[in-house]
Amino acid sequence: MISCPARTVLRETLGHEMNKAAEALDFERAALLRDRIRALAQMQESSTINPASLPEADVLGLWQEGGQTCIQVFFIRGGRNNGSRSFFPAHTQDEAAGDILSAFIAQFYDDKPCPARILVNADLPEQALLAEALSLRRGRKVEITCPQRGEKKQVLDHAVTNARDALKRRLAETAGQARLLEGVATLFGLDAPPGRIEVYDNSHIQGAHAYGVMIVGGPEGFDRKAYRKFRIRGPVTPGDDFGMMREVLERRFGRALKEAEAGDTSNWPDVLLIDGGAGQYSAVRAVLDELGVTGVKLVGIAKGPDRDAGREWFYTGDGAPFQLDARDPVLYYLQRLRDEAHRFAITTHRAGRSKTLVTSELDDIPGIGPARKKMLLNTFGSARTVRQAGLAELEAAPGINREMARVIYGHFHPDWQPG
Numbered sequence: 001m002i003s004c005p006a007r008t009v010l011r012e013t014l015g016h017e018m019n020k021a022a023e024a025l026d027f028e029r030a031a032l033l034r035d036r037i038r039a040l041a042q043m044q045e046s047s048t049i050n051p052a053s054l055p056e057a058d059v060l061g062l063w064q065e066g067g068q069t070c071i072q073v074f075f076i077r078g079g080r081n082n083g084s085r086s087f088f089p090a091h092t093q094d095e096a097a098g099d100i101l102s103a104f105i106a107q108f109y110d111d112k113p114c115p116a117r118i119l120v121n122a123d124l125p126e127q128a129l130l131a132e133a134l135s136l137r138r139g140r141k142v143e144i145t146c147p148q149r150g151e152k153k154q155v156l157d158h159a160v161t162n163a164r165d166a167l168k169r170r171l172a173e174t175a176g177q178a179r180l181l182e183g184v185a186t187l188f189g190l191d192a193p194p195g196r197i198e199v200y201d202n203s204h205i206q207g208a209h210a211y212g213v214m215i216v217g218g219p220e221g222f223d224r225k226a227y228r229k230f231r232i233r234g235p236v237t238p239g240d241d242f243g244m245m246r247e248v249l250e251r252r253f254g255r256a257l258k259e260a261e262a263g264d265t266s267n268w269p270d271v272l273l274i275d276g277g278a279g280q281y282s283a284v285r286a287v288l289d290e291l292g293v294t295g296v297k298l299v300g301i302a303k304g305p306d307r308d309a310g311r312e313w314f315y316t317g318d319g320a321p322f323q324l325d326a327r328d329p330v331l332y333y334l335q336r337l338r339d340e341a342h343r344f345a346i347t348t349h350r351a352g353r354s355k356t357l358v359t360s361e362l363d364d365i366p367g368i369g370p371a372r373k374k375m376l377l378n379t380f381g382s383a384r385t386v387r388q389a390g391l392a393e394l395e396a397a398p399g400i401n402r403e404m405a406r407v408i409y410g411h412f413h414p415d416w417q418p419g
Helices: 004-023 027-048 097-108 127-138 150-188 241-261 278-291 329-356 370-380 383-388 391-395 402-412
Strands: 056-065 068-077 080-087 117-120 143-145 197-205 208-218 228-231 271-275 297-302 313-315
Touching (some): 004 027, 004 150, 056 097, 056 150, 068 150, 080 150, 097 117, 097 127, 117 150, 127 143, 150 329, 197 329, 208 241, 208 329, 228 241, 271 278, 271 329, 278 297, 370 383, 383 402
Parallel strands (some): 056 117, 197 271
Antiparallel strands (some): 056 068, 068 080, 197 208, 208 228
């Protein structure tokens, strides 16, 4: 097993290499090194942080650097480490460590059980009052202490070390992200790095269970709290992706325009990225113009005829479409944005489709149980499409024999007489 001092040296070496990789925009290597550092930290936690003197406690180690803060929380239960989490609370530049920890503790235990003891590495304002409030909520005494020696101090120091390493990783990733956004600004002729990039995609099966989605990227990476799902209301012709995109944009910017009129432009995008070529670009451009949307850079990203990643064409309306070098970090970043939108669209569609498997008009057909219903919906996409299917189509469906096909067809066509 690697000794603790050796682990520390190795972790610092890996951190230095990760920072160098991020500065060189080699994000694949930086991510690999980041994962190795996390694995090393987890190994150290599970093998060494099992303090006999702490049967039940949360250990909160705070580290500040570069105007940002990380709080690493160790969860000690039964004298053993039950895992940890890193938190990055928002705060003003001049806020003291004790004030940040105090606010974090009050919010952190607002909706979760509080242990008997909380260890911190900074003196808290009104610490006794905060402990009393937590005790009343818990129904038993809660102690908040800042140990200065012994095993408790060792555990707390380890939490602080992990907080420092986690914050350094975050700062390195943020610096790399800033360089990428500077590259996006240069590529698309923006006055400044974009603070918000919105990417849109659709997913459906023959027009059924149609959803549009929006994902958001920015200085902090993917902003998953800003993701949005749009269940297509229609009417939209099956397969009409332009019609679906129009509905999504009208709903998205209809609200954004009202917010902007009220003076709130915090959710206004700088760049709008769509998956598609000249046709998709022109269609979306027309919708934005109709809505009166200005100040947004529209970009279409389309794969070439061979559909190979790295051969994408970009459409901006400012000239002929162009390609980037396959090794360009900005290309890799834009691909990640598009792929994340596609992933979110697929998972949203599947979640919506699975809900229809619970209840359906197919349940009223004699002989149709959950298994056959699922096969029919997977084959045809919706109960409506099953209702519109011909007898031959039903007979060809997996799990449906000739007799059952006639039962289904007869259910939806009461006047039909079997030949």
